[in-house]
Amino acid sequence: MLPRTYEGQICSIARSLEVVGERWTLLIVRDALRGTRRFEDFRGNLGIAHNVLSDRLGKLVEAGILERRLYQTRPERYEYLVTPAGLDLWPVIMSMLLWGDRHRAPEGPPLVVLHRGCGGRLQPGLTCSGCGRPLGPLDCDMESGPGAQPAGDTVRPASPA
Known part of the structure; x- marks a missing residue:
């Protein structure tokens, strides 16, 4: 098994990969940013x-990327909320x-990120194709794109914990 650390690397990318570089981790963060909070929902997605x-x-x-919060006591169940980090x-x-949309999605993007303010699409540079404004996680809605299977509903991003 490969080690999870990059000893000897004085590099912020290496340090970031120590936190989010394992398989599944960024997909969990992606789903959390889309509003998934509960264990079984992450599993199902x-x-x-x-x-x-x-x-x-x-x-x-x-790592402080998610906050674990009790939402049920019998049995104990937790939800995971996105933190500012x-x-x-x-x-x-x-x-x-x-x-990935540009280089790995021949059928089109599976997910389209839209500016809640004007409906323009997220574009490189993380700006809106419609109004040109810089966009952040609380400015956007996500919906299924032409490459999605099966089609889904519009999803709002998660609020910080």
Whole structure:
């Protein structure tokens, strides 16, 4: 098994990868930014193994990207809320989404990110194609695009914890 650290690397990218570089982690963050909060919802959306999801959520909480909050006492159940540090990953996720749309989505983008203010699309540089404004995680709605299977509903991003 490969180590999770990049010892000897004095590099912020390496340090970031130590937190979000494992398989599934960025997809969990993506779903959290889309409003997913509960364990079973993450599992249902991602098709991820229970133990892997539990491990990744724990690491995201430990890193301060998600906050674990009790929402039911019998049995104890928790939800996972995006923290300000998690919201700061939105530009990374959206830049990867736009790159994937351009280079890895021959049927078209599976997800379209729209500016809530005017309906323009998110474009490279994380600006609106309609009005040119810079966009952030609380400015956008997401809906299924032409490459989606199956089509989904409009989803608002998560509010910070």
